[in-house]
Amino acid sequence: MKQLINSLFLSVLLAGGAQADEITWLGANGEPAGDTESRKSANGFGGWVAATSDADWLERWQRPATGAPTLTESKSVRRGEKLTILIFVLNPAPDAQNQANVRCDLRVTRPDGSHPVDAADVTCLQGELKGPPGGIRIAGPIINFVGEPNDLVGAWTVDVSLKDAVRDTTLALKTSFELKE
Numbered sequence: 001m002k003q004l005i006n007s008l009f010l011s012v013l014l015a016g017g018a019q020a021d022e023i024t025w026l027g028a029n030g031e032p033a034g035d036t037e038s039r040k041s042a043n044g045f046g047g048w049v050a051a052t053s054d055a056d057w058l059e060r061w062q063r064p065a066t067g068a069p070t071l072t073e074s075k076s077v078r079r080g081e082k083l084t085i086l087i088f089v090l091n092p093a094p095d096a097q098n099q100a101n102v103r104c105d106l107r108v109t110r111p112d113g114s115h116p117v118d119a120a121d122v123t124c125l126q127g128e129l130k131g132p133p134g135g136i137r138i139a140g141p142i143i144n145f146v147g148e149p150n151d152l153v154g155a156w157t158v159d160v161s162l163k164d165a166v167r168d169t170t171l172a173l174k175t176s177f178e179l180k181e
Contacts, residue, residue: 023091023134043169046090046136047162051075051083051145051177061138076178077147083177085143085158089125091134093167100129105161106141111154111179117143124162147179154179 023041025048027033035041039048053074054060060071077083092100102125108117124139143158155176163170 038173038175040171040173041090042171043164043167044091045093045164045167045169045171046088047160047171047173048088048090049085049158049160049173049175050088051085051158051175053077053081053083055082057084057086074177076180077145078180079147079149079151081147083145085145085175087124087139087141087160087162087173089137089139089162092125092129092137092164094129095166098128100125100127101165102126102139103163103165104139104141105159106143107159108143108145109157109159111152111156145177151179153181 023044023046025033025035025039025041025046033039038050040046050071051074052071054072057071071086074083087104089102092102094100102123104122104124106117106119106122107115109115119141122141124141125137139162145156155178157174157176160173161170162173
């Protein structure tokens with residue numbers, strides 16, 4: 001099953017300015033989309049974890065802004081195929097020196113419950129904020145998955161605990177995909 005990450009990808013409503021207490025993800029129709037298991041916001045901070053099968057996702061992301069980039073969000077993959085797990089950060093709070101500090105815990109769970117990735121307090125986004133303060137940014141950890149011959153068939157999950165250390169707000173995000181024969 002695949003669906004397009006469309007203009008929801010970059011459509012955000014900031015209420016009351018760039019450091020707003022409320023942000024809302026918007027759908028393609030401009031209506032509030034609300035939180036999901038993989039996309040949440042709280043206290044002016046937002047995050048999203050998504051799996052894409054697009055090999056050219058970075059090129060699409062870096063294109064000059066002529067509208068929201070589109071990526072294919074993938075919920076299944078066959079052996080030999082590739083997925084890229086991306087973490088998006090929305091409106092991280094800067095400190096007094098305009099520095100962001102977003103940390104994350106990452107856990108990938110196989111169908112048997114084991115964890116090929118289990119990392120705590122990873123740097124997701126750190127340093128001077130450039131561009132619009134409320135803009136969406138891709139976090140540094142990018143997980144590349146290839147369905148290898150010995151990988152377990154079934155549901156794989158990716159859990160991300162995304163913490164804006166400056167505003168002391170944490171979001172629990174989760175996405176999953178099915179590895180098929």
